[in-house]
Amino acid sequence: MFLSEEPIQDQFWSIAEVALYGGYFLVNGKTRIYPIEIEFYLYVEEDPTGSWQRDANMYHKGQGVPYFPKEGSLYPHRSGVDYTFENEELKYRASFLIRCYQYEVGGEIIKKPTYLWEDLFGYNSTAGNGLTISWVDEPERVIPTRRQDKRINLNDEKGKADKKLWCFIKSKN
Numbered sequence: 001m002f003l004s005e006e007p008i009q010d011q012f013w014s015i016a017e018v019a020l021y022g023g024y025f026l027v028n029g030k031t032r033i034y035p036i037e038i039e040f041y042l043y044v045e046e047d048p049t050g051s052w053q054r055d056a057n058m059y060h061k062g063q064g065v066p067y068f069p070k071e072g073s074l075y076p077h078r079s080g081v082d083y084t085f086e087n088e089e090l091k092y093r094a095s096f097l098i099r100c101y102q103y104e105v106g107g108e109i110i111k112k113p114t115y116l117w118e119d120l121f122g123y124n125s126t127a128g129n130g131l132t133i134s135w136v137d138e139p140e141r142v143i144p145t146r147r148q149d150k151r152i153n154l155n156d157e158k159g160k161a162d163k164k165l166w167c168f169i170k171s172k173n
Helices: 005-021 115-122
Strands: 023-027 031-044 073-077 080-087 092-103 133-137 167-169
Touching (some): 005 167, 073 115
Antiparallel strands (some): 023 133
């Protein structure tokens, strides 16, 4: 699908720029959650070479696993919560893990991705109008700075340290 990692890193940055600087998740119309650091994952279903396009660390993958909608879904798993963007026609699955986040602007930065489960789903009632989580576009009035690093605590399928620069971090302006 992709010949090298450079184009996909640029595409991931385009998404990261919106996720980190373009708005927030609004939970039940009251709680704002701003992503601060995100890690990307990619899994191309039809890549028999086992190249860098088949991320061994991707959770939502494999034959018979249904695709999420293209528009994006939140996918909770044992490492935290992913925002997904998949394409059944092109046979790829991609997502970003929200590694660090913040309540409200200037609030505490939470550095435990598994806590996002509780903050998105656990403290909110499904009574009345039910649980609602939506993205609100609210671009910051800053020039986004591209900060990226290696993903944290990951090994490739051969047990070697993962060196993909697929982690993007919001700069403190």
